[in-house]
Amino acid sequence: MADIISLGGLQIASRDELGKAMEGGGCAASSCGSKAGPADMDPAVWAKVKDHPCYSEEAHHYFARMHVAVAPACNIQCNYCNRKYDCANESRPGVVSERLTPEQAARKVLAVAAEVPQLSVLGIAGPGDAAYDWRKTRATFDLVQKQLPDIKLCLSSNGLAMPDHVDEIVAMNIDHVTLTINTLDPEVGAKIYPWIFFRGKRHEGVEAATILLQRQMESLDMLVARGVLVKVNSVLIPGINDEGMLELNKVVKAKGAFLHNIMPLISDPAHGTHFGLTGQRGPSAAELKAVQDACGDGANLMRHCRQCRADAVGMLGEDRGQEFTLDKLPEVVGDDGGKRAAYRDWVTREREDRRAAADAAQAEAADVAAPPMLVAVCTKGGGRINQHFGHATEFQIYEVDASGVRFVTHRRADNYCVGGHGEGETLSEIIRTLEGVPVVLCARVGDGPRAKMAAAGIEVIDACAQDYIETAILDLYAARHRKGALTA
Amino acid sequence: MAYKIVKSQCTACGACEFECPNAAIKFKGEAYIIDPDKCTECAGQADSPQCVSVCPVPKTCVPA
Numbered sequence A: 001m002a003d004i005i006s007l008g009g010l011q012i013a014s015r016d017e018l019g020k021a022m023e024g025g026g027c028a029a030s031s032c033g034s035k036a037g038p039a040d041m042d043p044a045v046w047a048k049v050k051d052h053p054c055y056s057e058e059a060h061h062y063f064a065r066m067h068v069a070v071a072p073a074c075n076i077q078c079n080y081c082n083r084k085y086d087c088a089n090e091s092r093p094g095v096v097s098e099r100l101t102p103e104q105a106a107r108k109v110l111a112v113a114a115e116v117p118q119l120s121v122l123g124i125a126g127p128g129d130a131a132y133d134w135r136k137t138r139a140t141f142d143l144v145q146k147q148l149p150d151i152k153l154c155l156s157s158n159g160l161a162m163p164d165h166v167d168e169i170v171a172m173n174i175d176h177v178t179l180t181i182n183t184l185d186p187e188v189g190a191k192i193y194p195w196i197f198f199r200g201k202r203h204e205g206v207e208a209a210t211i212l213l214q215r216q217m218e219s220l221d222m223l224v225a226r227g228v229l230v231k232v233n234s235v236l237i238p239g240i241n242d243e244g245m246l247e248l249n250k251v252v253k254a255k256g257a258f259l260h261n262i263m264p265l266i267s268d269p270a271h272g273t274h275f276g277l278t279g280q281r282g283p284s285a286a287e288l289k290a291v292q293d294a295c296g297d298g299a300n301l302m303r304h305c306r307q308c309r310a311d312a313v314g315m316l317g318e319d320r321g322q323e324f325t326l327d328k329l330p331e332v333v334g335d336d337g338g339k340r341a342a343y344r345d346w347v348t349r350e351r352e353d354r355r356a357a358a359d360a361a362q363a364e365a366a367d368v369a370a371p372p373m374l375v376a377v378c379t380k381g382g383g384r385i386n387q388h389f390g391h392a393t394e395f396q397i398y399e400v401d402a403s404g405v406r407f408v409t410h411r412r413a414d415n416y417c418v419g420g421h422g423e424g425e426t427l428s429e430i431i432r433t434l435e436g437v438p439v440v441l442c443a444r445v446g447d448g449p450r451a452k453m454a455a456a457g458i459e460v461i462d463a464c465a466q467d468y469i470e471t472a473i474l475d476l477y478a479a480r481h482r483k484g485a486l487t488a
Numbered sequence B: 001m002a003y004k005i006v007k008s009q010c011t012a013c014g015a016c017e018f019e020c021p022n023a024a025i026k027f028k029g030e031a032y033i034i035d036p037d038k039c040t041e042c043a044g045q046a047d048s049p050q051c052v053s054v055c056p057v058p059k060t061c062v063p064a
């Protein structure tokens, strides 16, 4: 359920009230972005990413993004994309429900901003290419910027048209751009892109891929030189571009990309993409992780991308798009930004608190000499363990050892508690999903599922409901190993 | 001498609309259509009909 906190009817008088509201309604979230917090990041960069749910792993706990699908035209064809249904650039296959004009999009952003105080970012990320369909992208951003100057803007592009608009992008204060770059090798590119449309002509094969690659590198260099943060997305296609991924990671890092997001190819034949129809498979979770691990010391890797729809609304990992379709939008939206300002204030203090709590717990665990342990967490956001086991649609997986707690990945789970009663089928699916993870922390769990999970060797604990994630995991780890030391 | 858009194929992406040098393509109701009076088949303006070159779906912009 998309139960982001709605402050619509609330007076936010104090942080305590907000805290209570968070516990009650809760806000959904997941994990994202660079793992680095303020301590190990250049302050100028941190200032840019600290409220961006996709760029900072910490921010994803607190902030929401929305995408508007205003720029459907594209200047290249990718074999993993079928525009009859959706774009692949940055969205999960599935129909974009609405094709919006810039005016409609701006109205939608205003309505969401008034409802969702966590909103901090508006992105244009397909279907189509935001830099190619530039007039619509710019018109949308212009309208939004005038009315909501506190909302950050970002866009994603294949890079082909990007060099033509870099100056405008800088002038408009767009300080995050995502470039999709799948390979450095034009021969490989020819297997991914059947054609591109450039300067009035359709180009095919290696020639097309060569032009595209050159423009992508030019885009990256130009954006970095102007201080725009660049995230590079790559779609991992086994047998096609996987071998070059390490080299690509090195090159984009050397050129100054801030994050590299290696995403799995999605190639369901039902989506009608070329790859789907020709039986090109996507990578397994293990293959994806192996490539990501091999790139470990390259550009910061993003391990939490949700491959969201191009019209997603809300915290990462949730989509409230259906609540904000055009027919549901009020004609006139009033918004003074007050709720968002109050929310951000609250987040600032909450973050300090959370960090201090984690530091204290860290000290406890520092002298444990035990192997690292994986822990799954059910959370609706706010950095806390605040979700019912049965309501989790995904588990966030953390790894803990004496050196601290690290986010590893998220694993999807089908809602166990569909319509209020558990379903055995889903539970066995969850047990499979959680392979290798011995402990789940959640806000609550029923006796039945707890017993079944225990029988499968997975302990579900609800004793640390509402605690900060890092603190709870570190405490658990320290306690376990103290106990272990006694009984041994 | 004009092109037309096969409606059942068109994904309404709009790429053809802004590549057409003659502003012959408009979004009408549910789909894009080509105004045959404005379409020149891009003769003298580009090497090939621009709508054909940019359209992601084969056989969608075709001679009328």
Ligand code: SF4
Residues within 6 Å of the ligand: A032, A053, A054, A065, A090, A091, A125, A304, A305, A306, A307, A308, A316
């Ligand atoms: S697809 Fe989702 S997670 Fe990935 S960058 Fe976009 S919004 Fe962030």
Ligand code: SF4
Residues within 6 Å of the ligand: B002, B003, B019, B020, B021, B022, B023, B024, B025, B034, B038, B039, B040, B041, B042, B049, B050, B051, B052
């Ligand atoms: S052929 Fe040329 S002039 Fe005619 S509709 Fe297509 S782009 Fe426009």
Ligand code: SF4
Residues within 6 Å of the ligand: B005, B009, B010, B011, B012, B013, B014, B015, B016, B017, B032, B051, B054, B055, B056, B057, B060, B061
């Ligand atoms: S480019 Fe092709 S698919 Fe896109 S709107 Fe024009 S005719 Fe339709």
